[in-house]
Amino acid sequence: MTGHEPNLELWPVGNCQVSGLIDPQAGLVWGCVPRVDGDPIFCELLSGERRGEGVWRFELDGQVSATQEYVRNTPILVTRLEAADGSAVEISDFCPRFERSGRMYRPVAWSRIVRPVAGTPRLKVVLKPMRGYGSELAATTHGTNHIRYLVGDQALRLSTDAPVGYVLEERCYRVESDQHFFLGPDEPFSGNLRAEVRHMEEQTRKYWQLWVRGLATPFEWQDEVIRCAITLKLCQHEETGAIVAALTTSIPEAPGSQRNWDYRFCWIRDSYYTVQALNRLGALDVLEKYLAYLRNIVDNAKGGQIQPLYSVMGEGELDEGVAANLAGYRGMGPVRVGNAAYKQIQHDCYGQIVLPTVQGFFDRRLLRMADDRDFAALEQVGEMAWAMHDQPDAGLWEFRTRQEVHTYSAVMSWAACDRLANAAKHLGKPGRAALWCERAAAIRAKIDAEAWVGEGAEGHYGASFESDYLDASLLQMVELRYLAPDDPRFVSTFAMVERELRRGEHMLRYAHEDDFGAPETAFNICTFWLIDALARCERKEEGRALFEAMLGHMTRSGLLSEDMDFETGELWGNFPQTYSLVGVINCAALLSQSWNMIR
Template identity: 30%
Template structure:
């Protein structure tokens, strides 16, 4: 734990109510329970000394480590390779079901497949972001950590080949640790369980653990089998789809933006937000993507969750918030964890999100566009009115459509008249500036402008010249459009995929395909993306990020369609 692992050196596991991150060195350094937006039990990702961790790493030997997923699943395998031997750590979470529960299990299985290896096993939970004390009770089959709000049981897996006295467990700093030596064919393991009953833990048998693994494997492969995608980038699309599913709260269908909080957009910077909530703006692209892949149940559950938020806002006569908790609660009050040093010293560490009550008019368009997508399968104020007109007309619903059409057309005319800067020969961030913004790349996608319109073509060229670095796209220039915070942002992964789509639809299909392939090289070794990518290629911001993976899927679908229609690259 001498240094923070890179964000891209992590794998994501989860049970559809919460999730955990496991670093390439075998350290579990992020886990919140009982929900995504609950306080952390293991928060070493935000403070390596005070946050808590569960380390399983080779001891006393030089080694390299690699991670992979069991194909078609989020079951994570971390491999340790050394001159003395090769070890494998398997981490997964059995699916928790559709009903909210405090009981969540995380299985850690360790075995040596060649030679002999020694491992340090060090379990140091820290409840409520390291703020709550806990008691530790020892039992023959394991230990139980009890805090005022939550308990964590660590039950051992009893393998018949385990030698007596080989795994003597010691207590240190409120946690437990041991040094275990395993020879080829030998194994060890533990099952972590939150919300466990107060009685003592029990020994798990290898058969019980194997059954949990097979149940988890079969669930994910059955789910993935519903995907309709058979295109050119199947492996990346399916991994992205599983990542999105891992970030979906099963009891309500809400999709969080990311499973982490407080990770910096720039190392040492202050843009450290909590993304463990559901953004209303994500409804449109999420529903569209899920439906295109064939995951209709997930799309319907998500759109119903959004509809419930709209109805609650209407009934209470309060504005629609831009984000909510996974259970629909509007309480996302922001606070700072002053006692955490932050990832690689990036403070302040924020939990909650003060942006919840910002005025963002595009959320109404996103809601209606999502409803429109769902209705068809059976981002701006302009989008809201345009989709409302379409829905009312198709369904014969009573509405003042004449007024809506007039207002929609006035907005369109205003955007064309005032949103296009003649000096820049491009659409701009807002009417009173000449600053470019990569969110303009969404204009053709929502039908506001044709991808072949000369005004859009010149806008795309301007974005490419000013905001694109190789395949990576900056959202905007903070120096030209200050947002009140010091420091710079990295490139936005979502905008980079939008750029690929814009290139393709504008007739530059070869450029689009190459740029997309370059973007795939920026993923983590496991195929995961954070919100942003630094110039060095390092993943920054919260990890992994839903919008990045939604955009990857949407771009792959669009590229496949155009390449199938124009195999020689001429659109």
């Protein structure tokens, strides 16, 4: 049962420090240390034909089936493996996360519990972490009840009550009682392993279920929204507050396309959409931690240019290279490490810093509300938005070989000035409010003059000031409050975007050729933007039907990647993609019937 071709039917586990992706056969096939952007010690997902290395798998003798589900409202995964003779085991996977000693316990660790649930199961443990992006297997040393794996500059220790010799030699053995595995820091395991790991499992369950209990979910599609919310939280590196775009690198956007990117970094744009969606559910803890991350980014910029992305630690230089020892997803390399997009100019980032930060001046639920000093720092970001609103950039789609004045970037600059005016009014600063209102009006005039293509009802906004092509980001003009949904200019723009970019149940981000040729897959967030526009433009039933169709494409874990083949429905691109999960949450909130339906 282990020779299957890799696919994106993967189940994330994590604790906001480390994460892992579990495949349909209970194999931990992707996981990095000491954090999401670190060395993937579990890298079988990208190893091509080199199977059985960079993986942690439990192989049941005679296995014929596997089923999986999360413990309700948690990222604790239970996989049931069944053999032809009726024997079966259940494997519980989780990364510990709960409050202990006055702080959050979230170690660099994966915990796994194997429970025999039927017959006399025989099991083989395959645990082969690697180092150096798949360059070699981790060297090992061992003791009576543990195995040490040297995974670079650090070591991880497997503490277990399973027979260590069987694990080292990959021998098949009978499992007659529950077995506990804790792969974590290289230090002696404190306390009774069985009792402590079970306690961790229970406390982790309680933490997540209480977190979910505080979400303000829509009436319909609650399970889907909850799963997306949990996974978005797993994409936050809690130490700093950064939110990564995805947990993986180099899953191609389309087969053999070379569009393979490392998404294990914090994009200002993606994070803006993530906190916006979670804020709608009331998950203020993610917003608060991210605002702290943004304040550090703003401070370090010192009023100058802000990059489109940073590392989870706030590092700016993310030099892009290739992991030569990893063949790539289904052998479709290259596997990239780092992302050269950090060098790009993307002016939309200024608006995407201002918009979430402004909430800090208004939301009285926050533990730390923003003050005059924060406003002064935020005005520096606004100054950059004002200075750059009509200057060319790479745009939100990160074109690598050309620059234009992109309409979306200009609208985001307008939004930055508009929201700063709101904050200034709230803080009792009429002079500053007037200044930012004046600048917002000037940017609006510029956009309406330069981005409008054609005449009257036949006209529409273009994707840039220099050309008349279209892209799906134009649909965001309503969400950003630049236009009302019944504004004739939006109605005509929406009609043109739908005509040019819609492919049945899917939406392209753009149809023209870019640095790598014409796009071959739909961009999932753009399909959700289409659904959003349909709902706002009195086509709500059509939007509901399209939304249900998108939910039908989700993995069994209830998630989506970045891209989708608009003919076959196969998922492509990095996984799980925060953009796509944001789309599920936002559209569910917009389309759902009211809770009053049950009253």
